Amino acid sequence: MGVKGIVARLATGRIHVFILEIPGHLMLRMQVEASIAARGWVLAEAPADADVLLIVGEAPDAFIEIADGVWNQIPSPRHRTSVAAVAAISETLDAVPAVLRDEQQQSRDARQRPQHVIGGSAESEHSDGSDSSGDGHGDGAMDMEGMDMGMDMDMSGPAGIPLASGDESDRDGLEMDIIHLTLGPVLPDWPAGLVVHCTLHGDVIGDAAMEFLPGTGTNKSLDAIPAGLPAGPTTRAAMLCDAAGYLLAVAGWETVALKVRRIRDGLITGNAPEQMAVRLSRVYRQLERSRTLRWSLAGIPKAVDIGARTVLLGWLESAAAHLAEGELEPDGSVWPASLEDVRTALLGQELSVARLIVACVEPSRIAELSGAVHG
Amino acid sequence: MDSVNGAVWVLVLPFALAAVALLAAAANAALDGRTRGVSTTSGWVAPLQESARLLRQQRRTLPGADSLLWRIGGAGLVVAAVLKVLVVPFGGFTFADLSVGLVWFNAMDVLLWALWWLLGWGANSAWSLVGGYRFLAQALSYELPLMFALTAPAIGAGSLRLLDIQDAQSGLWFVVWMPVAFLVFAASVVAFSSWGPFQTATGRDAAGGVIGELSGVDRLVVLAGRYMILVAGAAFSVPLFFGGGSGPWLPAGVWVVIKTLAVVALLLTVRRLFPTLRPERLAEVALVLIMPLVLVQVAVAAVIVVVNGGAL
Amino acid sequence: MSPYLSVFIVIGACLAAIGVLYLLGRVVSVSSATVEVLPFQSGWLPREHALSRFHARWYPMTLVFLAFDVEMLFMYPWAVVVAQMGAEAVIEMFVFLGVLLVGVVWAWREGAFRWV
Structure with missing residues (x-):
């Protein structure tokens, strides 16, 4: 075991897990978090901070697109996995350190992942073994109901992302830029499935649109406790x-x-x-x-x-x-x-x-x- | 001989500071681990594991990121921390005996405004930018009380040189008759490190804020720099309020380190006792309540030195 | 040795140490290439660049800050000589500070310290 091996072993002692919780799997997510804590691992606060993207529950298409977006932002070494049942948690988590330590596979993934951002979405040259589906996610996924779309969307900025521009809605009547930020469904300490599309003036929310991304099967189920667990x-x-x-x-x-x-x-x-x-x-x-x-x-x-x-x-x-x-x-x-x-x-x-x-x-x-x- | 000696010791300083910062981070992680119910040992090694993890991690950049300013912000934190400790006297010895050591410290903590904000700006990410501005809003609240708190020891000693300030406490430590100044100073140290109850700029609620888009070595430098600033602030409180290297039996330099560690322990405790203070709530209290209190403290100190003809 | 020489030496040492850390990172990390990714927006695509004219609502507070910041220029030299100058210096400085504090109270009444 060379220096790299020692570093890898030390590095995987405290793995940062970024959780994407699918609605309807609250109990499962709590169990997952308990297992993570018991291993001395921690919950990541953002993709940059994460080693593992862990999808808790069975992800419908809308969540797959979100997960792909986040997955592209996680630096190598990285691992993407999902868990759908309490019984599978420890097996899934136990497999993580070995994957992260696998120097060859990780450096291959680092070489093959999209290296640049083109046209506002990650370049599509997926050849890794993960289950990511195609090229980032399209604009169709962005449900912007109730939001002002009247601004001109010039694609002049770097990576085809437009520059921020002003509008008249500023509360203090100043010529300030507005930016858009979406909160959820994947954010630390955030309820599963909730999405808030915000229009920001500085760090103040000028306008907001809420939506709820339902999970699979348990659509709109009022009781989030899956069968087989004590609902006591x-x-x-x-x-x-x-x-x-x-x-x-x-x-x-x-x-x-x-x-x-x-x-x-x-x-x-x-x-x-x-x-x-x-x-x-x-x-x-x-x-x-x-x-x-x-x-x-x-x-x-x-x-x-x-x-x-x-x-x-x-x-x-x-x-x-x-x-x-x-x-x-x-x-x-x-x-x-x-x-x-x-x-x-x-x-x-x-x-x-x-x-x-x-x-x-x-x-x-x-x-x-x-x-x-x-x- | 002295100058050669000094130059060598100066080279040791950054690493010594980093080592104490590592110790502080380890102690913090161990305390957190105990609260969470995991073994304390895993807490003590946590900073080492994190360092290895970040060294092994790939670095990231973002489209349109201002990479130069972003990296300056990160490396600057480490440099600013070391430059703060540079003027701290260890008994009779100091790395740089500036006649305006106190103002030097003030200059370095104003530098932190720029550095934290640049970190937030450089990433070209909404959460980071919000974090950067949160820091500025917070800085507006802590900086004024901090500057006045810094003048209290200067009044006590009638000098801005730290050796003089330390020596003026041979009779009585300044913390005894300048308690408000010390408390404000300690709170500001936590605030300019964007840590503990003043961590909104790097808060988890903002997905990491200014550090939210950093990975790999870039993140390691910032996280290390943050603990180094914290330790540097604690070290600076020793000549200002705790009589510098004075103490029985042990050499002065050792006493400075011991007192520094004690202040760090105090800060680690404080972190556990308070929730985050958001800048928009803090501003009113800081300017309308804390600042007049500090000014009363400064006035008391001034009256005492005038009546007494010098420090107590 | 001039104290400012130590300043430059220590800055050099810090930068060198950080440089070595980056080199170490290059050697140890799984990929020395820096990957370009989109900013984190909970998995959604950004609609515009974040760098923009940011509405900092606390800007009135910056003026209060500026007033006291300039005042500090007087405060440091004053602190050095106050013991020799005696009561007169104390009274003058605190009358001055009192005037500035009136400004703070006014700004407070105007709501400059609450911005949401």
């Missing part, structure tokens, strides 16, 4: 902890988010539920006491009678009640009643606040809310 109170508590973990991660309190995720993992893997209940109440007290969190989350979402902090504490409280085999009264708050409610709350907000607002919606509710938009 413990699972429900784990789901609430998962939602709280998202909100805490987006609020930037990494250490507490880690604590909550550890509780969640303990619940779904069935390790010492009593101990988890104790940990949960400890975390709850820490969050309740934090003045900084109260101040940081105050007034989010705007013009809605419940705040992010209330939502967060409510989830944890409810999770604790589920663990104690008790049922907590639903607090009667209806926000959001539909994705449109979320969209309205996002308008005029900074991206960081917008992320917090989205994180206030329990991920498992997104599918149900998208139904409310159309029906």
Whole structure:
């Protein structure tokens, strides 16, 4: 084993996994995250930070296109794989380090992957063994309903991507450029399947269009728990902890988010539920006491009678009640009643606040809310 | 002989700083690992594993990226960190005995504004750009209190030279009668490193922000530079507030390192206790509440030196 | 040895070390070629380049910053001599700072520190 071998061995000790969650596989994704953490690996924050693209669930075509786009952005050494059942998780993950360490195959992939961006999409010379389907993804996939398409789309910029241009909609009446940024479906700490196409003035959302990309088979299913797994109170508590973990991660309190995720993992893997209940109440007290969190989350979402902090504490409280085999009264708050409610709350907000607002919606509710938009 | 000696020691400095930065990153990862319930050993080796991983990873670029400025932003973080430590005295010895050492530090932390923003700008990616501007918004909040906090030790010593500032604390450490200045300084160190509660520019909610499009060695340099800045800030607080190399039994240089590590440990603890402070919330508090507080601190220090005819 | 000589030596050393790191990366990495990819937009294609006239809504705050930044030019030399100059210097400086703080309060009232 030469120097390269030693480096490769060291390098694959802490693999960064970028997860693309297909709606309807919440439980599977939680299990995957638990396995990743147990191995001492971490979740990547962007393709540049990733070693592995892991598709959780069976991807319909829309997601395949998204996955191809992200896959092209991951630097070598890289590995693309998917997992569709809890039983397959450890086998899939165990296979990863060997693939990443395979010097020959990885350098072949690095040579053969598209080296340049042409015409706004990755050059199509796929010859790697992966299951990527064809040339990037076309404009047809971009559902831009409700957005201003009146701007001139000159393709003069580098790589055929047009330069940003201004429009009159700037809130302060300045001649500023607007840029478009799509949030989701693949973004760290983001609910599965949700897509927000934003029109940005600086980092403030001027306009937004929401859509929900449904998963396969379980189309619009209200209950995200797949068959064969206990849908009991413990699972429900784990789901609430998962939602709280998202909100805490987006609020930037990494250490507490880690604590909550550890509780969640303990619940779904069935390790010492009593101990988890104790940990949960400890975390709850820490969050309740934090003045900084109260101040940081105050007034989010705007013009809605419940705040992010209330939502967060409510989830944890409810999770604790589920663990104690008790049922907590639903607090009667209806926000959001539909994705449109979320969209309205996002308008005029900074991206960081917008992320917090989205994180206030329990991920498992997104599918149900998208139904409310159309029906 | 002295000058030859000095030149050799100067060459050691970047590597020594990098080593302490590695230690800080390892301690941080170990603490996080313990919270997450994975073994602490895997935390301690995490920075080494990450370094190996990033060395082995391919570098990326983006269409229309401003590569030159992007790389300057990355390498600049490391250089700025080392230049900060350059003026820190280790007892009687200092790598560069500038008569305006304090202003030198101030200049280096203003340089960080440009560097972080260039990192965000260079990538030509929406998330990175947003991160870069987040840093500027945050910098507007922390920089003014920081600059006033820096003047407090200068008033105490009646000098901008760090050796003088350190020696002026032979009676009483400045941290005792300038606690507000120290707290603001410590918070600013965290803020200009874009780390801990002030990490919005590199936040996970912005898919990594300014570092979101970096891979390979480029990313390694930035992540290392970030911890080096953090450690450099901690090292600088030692001559400013903790009496420099003064201490019993051990040589002065060792005391500086020990005190630096203690401040780093303090910063690692603080990170765990607070959620991220977003710039748009921070601005109001920083300018309307913190800044007047720091000015009161400066006034108190000024009145004390005038009445006392020098430091306490 | 002039202290500024150490500055140049240390800058050289840093750049050399970073250069060696890049060389090491070239040797160790699976591919020394830099790959060009699209910016991360959750898997969607970018519709325009990100480099643009960015609407920084906190621009009024930059003026407050500028006022105090210039003020710092006086603050450093003042800090050095305040002990010798006595009470007069303290009063003069803090009257000056007080005037600037009135500006901060005014900017605060105008909402310059809340921009969303």
